[in-house]
Amino acid sequence: VPELPEVEVTRRRIAPHLVGRRIRRVRTTRPSYFFVTPPARLRRALAGRTATDLERHGKYLLAPLDDGTRLVLHLGMTGQLFSAAATSPRLLSATARASLAPEEQPSFRPDAHTHLRFEFEDGGPEVYFRDTRKFGKVLWLPDGKAHPRLARLGTDALEVSGALLFTATRGRRVAIKSLLLDQSILAGVGNIYADEALFLAGVRPTRSAARVTRRECDAIARGLKRVLARSIETGGSSISDYVAPDGRDGEYQSERRVYARRGEPCFECATPIARVVVGARSSHYCPRCQR
Ligand SMILES: [Zn+2]
Numbered sequence: 443v444p445e446l447p448e449v450e451v452t453r454r455r456i457a458p459h460l461v462g463r464r465i466r467r468v469r470t471t472r473p474s475y476f477f478v479t480p481p482a483r484l485r486r487a488l489a490g491r492t493a494t495d496l497e498r499h500g501k502y503l504l505a506p507l508d509d510g511t512r513l514v515l516h517l518g519m520t521g522q523l524f525s526a527a528a529t530s531p532r533l534l535s536a537t538a539r540a541s542l543a544p545e546e547q548p549s550f551r552p553d554a555h556t557h558l559r560f561e562f563e564d565g566g567p568e569v570y571f572r573d574t575r576k577f578g579k580v581l582w583l584p585d586g587k588a589h590p591r592l593a594r595l596g597t598d599a600l601e602v603s604g605a606l607l608f609t610a611t612r613g614r615r616v617a618i619k620s621l622l623l624d625q626s627i628l629a630g631v632g633n634i635y636a637d638e639a640l641f642l643a644g645v646r647p648t649r650s651a652a653r654v655t656r657r658e659c660d661a662i663a664r665g666l667k668r669v670l671a672r673s674i675e676t677g678g679s680s681i682s683d684y685v686a687p688d689g690r691d692g693e694y695q696s697e698r699r700v701y702a703r704r705g706e707p708c709f710e711c712a713t714p715i716a717r718v719v720v721g722a723r724s725s726h727y728c729p730r731c732q733r
Pocket of ligand 1: 728
């Protein structure tokens with residue numbers, strides 16, 4: 443599942459292919475739950491427009507357009523946003539991949555899962571949004587209109603601070619792990635990063651949020667920024683279907699200290715990493731280093 447770092451990596455890599463290029467037309471697949479804005483309306487709204495920027499809030503990508511409207515994209519679980527100029531062998535079917543000679547550059551042909559195809563006035567490479575499971579979303583926001591999905595989002599996780607966490611945790615009896623995953627408090631913190639940040643701060647995922655001290659809130663905020671920044675640097679975690687827009691896989695997962703390391707020795711104290719379910723999410727921690 444693409445988390446904040448993967449979405450940020452996607453944003454940085456796709457922006458040069460999208461921003462400042464006038465859209466000639468957008469081709470879509472048929473209406474489905476992928477399209478929050480109906481495809482016909484989307485095609486009309488985007489023809490002739492130019493994205494002036496590509497921003498991110500939590501796991502949402504927002505492209506302000508030159509007429510004051512905005513295009514919003516969410517990668518969902520398997521969404522891939524990439525340029526025809528930079529595709530990955532992993533986007534090809536196994537058969538197509540096997541038939542490639544080593545010196546052949548893989549090329550991607552839009553398929554039934556390619557829900558958006560941006561064609562540009564400059565005639566250059568198209569930009570595709572492909573999503574095999576359609577948990578991704580696309581919507582178009584007319585001028586000035588906010589969408590409930592976006593209005594509900596808390597502070598972007600890269601902007602987290604100890605003060606913010608301390609305020610948000612006072613009087614809350616929910617587990618600190620669940621609070622970190624609450625998108626109305628922090629937008630874009632996923633399971634991996636919450637577990638890793640709590641390890642760095644020495645706080646158990648099950649501890650009541652109200653019982654986390656100010657000093658520990660500072661440490662959790664520092665930990666979150668550190669793991670998110672490091673994951674962005676290495677290109678995302680690439681645990682499942684995530685493929686970077688130019689086909690490079692993320693490498694962050696090799697740096698995990700606790701996430702999905704149940705039973706393996708803690709790198710600090712050699713105690714086996716434990717797993718516990720918190721708010722229906724699997725959580726990993728060191729029983730000795732985290733209290
Ligand atoms: Zn330990």
